[in-house]
Amino acid sequence: MATAGRGRKPPVGEAVVDRAFKLLNSFDAEHRVQSLAALARRSGIPRSSTLRLARKLIDAGALERLEDGDFVIGLKLLEVASLAPRGHGLRAVAMPYLEDLFHVTQQHVLLAVRDDDDALLVERLSAHDATAVRFRVGGRMPLSATGVGLVLLSYAPADVQERLLRDFTPASGNNLVGWDSVVELRRALAEVRRGGFAVQIGGTLSTVAAPVRNANGVVAALSVVLPSTNLSPGAYVTAVRTSARAISRHLGAAPMEP
């Protein structure tokens, strides 16, 4: 039986699941190790409830407790998460082709899927000496600000596109790339759809990206990220598109237009 803490009743039934995920979601790349106090503060859950919930999550393997009492995300979650068809399922099919592309280009190779209004990085291969990028597997990137994002946005359902374009301003956080206007962004999206690939020249990094399809449409985007000192990113277009098509064929995509 759960006990009520300090005159405030803990939520009953399924509401506890929300709280459990609030705890898990309080971890991010900057907060991979958290004390009980940080966990309570960042999740907004009273400390006594936080401890009880955290213990349950430890039993489930979703959290692990370090010797000093701090909490980290548990390995068991990787086991469950690896069963997500849009994550490791896709990744398992794509991996040998990502390897090929990485081996030939010796640049960062990214594979991402759209999750709501973000691109979520499913895989990244990087050489020891590749230009440092802040993308990490499992991390999110704005759709309008990355090569893979631009491809995913280009092929996103109309309602997603309209929502993002409606909220877009040249000064918005989504505008890391520096689109001068929403008109320019719209034009870029149309160009991606027409050409079947995206080339973005950035300040320090450039990207070449192409869509990955299954029988139902575009399910992911593949890209090569290279330093902007490389003056011919266009030279990578053929390789990225070819690899994207090979993955698509394995995912059951219908024969495609050129």
Added chain:
Amino acid sequence: MATAGRGRKPPVGEAVVDRAFKLLNSFDAEHRVQSLAALARRSGIPRSSTLRLARKLIDAGALERLEDGDFVIGLKLLEVASLAPRGHGLRAVAMPYLEDLFHVTQQHVLLAVRDDDDALLVERLSAHDATAVRFRVGGRMPLSATGVGLVLLSYAPADVQERLLRDFTPASGNNLVGWDSVVELRRALAEVRRGGFAVQIGGTLSTVAAPVRNANGVVAALSVVLPSTNLSPGAYVTAVRTSARAISRHLGAAPMEP
């Protein structure tokens, strides 16, 4: 407010977290897509509660529902799971070295950690034409039956070793490799500790594995898996050990004995 279903009260408070993970854990490599009925049956949770819980898990992004009503593990879990220090944290450091090893050997390259009495596969790189193996990222392997497992078991705490050796019989499921006796297995473990690597010659696959350390000791095992038609697996020992040491150095391991 949760409603009681068919005269049976749903669990209150944190017990719901157990149930939520029962649902998530009912997915495995053979059950990546499940109907509501299968979900209820395999988790042992009444169907009405299963549906309520599944909806909560969908809200949290831990499950996704397909158009035909079936359930799959959600991508959001990958985002959280990727923050596990023993999973993707380790993987991020190790990946470039795994790439090197894969590139040079063109064989399967595995990175695994110990989770209780299993080896859990954190990363696997495979060539298009590498011999098929059943290992998958996020999957579990018995400690005594794989190269990485043998290394992890060799360096596991004494109580873990004793438990596994006590329960070991030549006929047990843990004996895929075919140790004739627990004495033979003990001898193999001692040899791994002495030499700092494991070589296993199997029926169709052979493995060369070595320990990966951080400042506190062995945290993972690295291996190359090759077809048993390759008659000199020993030729890979130097490469695997060298890569394992490079990863260990990056993880903060102290300078090691040769």
